[in-house]
Amino acid sequence: GLAFYDRLFDEMAQAGIKPLVTLSHYEMPYGLVKNYGGWANRAVIDHFEHYARTVFTRYQHKVALWLTFNEINMSLHAPFTGVGLAEESGEAEVYQAIHHQLVASARAVKACHSLIPEAKIGNMLLGGLVYPLTCQPQDMLQAMEENRRWMFFGDVQARGQYPGYMQRFFRDHNITIEMTESDA
Incomplete structure (x- = not known):
């Protein structure tokens, strides 16, 4: 449990090593998958926030560098490990689960800054990159659109909203992201 990390961070401090802690690195707890359906369920946001606050409180004097999710954009290609959904889940369900992760990440960032003002977190x-098949305009445009789908996560994290190109993508693909006022 946490006692292991107590000892680990103490040893790292003695060796002059500053830890960079990732809160979620492809280890969606099975209980949250079984009982809630993974990140597709909004309730998981509250569980993640509780977990993050617990860890921030415990290690606020030992850790100043944090990541909320490792490779959060991999959920598009590995929905089970990323958001706890079956591989055959539909595109709309995957994007809804991703939305819940982005909200959880934002809440964790806010909680971290309130508990550890000097912390750095994101x-x-x-960093995958899609190259066009040819230099033809349609191939260039397709590659640009695929790259945007890979990288919109950073736009949401930094700006707090979906960029216009993703709103257009959702419209064009008949995807409706269910949001609440607290998501903003």
Whole structure:
């Protein structure tokens, strides 16, 4: 449990190493998948926030560098490990689960800054890049659109809203993201 990390962070401090802690690194607790259906269920946001606050409170004097989610954009290609959904889940369900992760990340960032004002925190993106098949305009446009789908997570994390190109993507693909006022 946490006692292991108590000892680990103490040893790291003695060795002059500053830890960078990732709160979620592809280890969606099975209980949250079984009982709630993974990140598709809004209730998981509250569980993650509780977990994050617990860890921030315990290690506020030992850790100043945090990641909320590792490679959060991998959920598009690995929905089970990323958001706890079956591989055959539909595109709309995956994007809804991703939305819940982004909200949870924002809440964790806010909680971290309230508990550890000097902390640095965000999420990690996988830096994949899609190259066009040819230099033809339609291939260039398709590659640009795919790259945007990979990287919109950073826009949401930094700006607190979906960029116009993703709103257009959702409209064009008949995807409705259920949001509440507290998501903003």
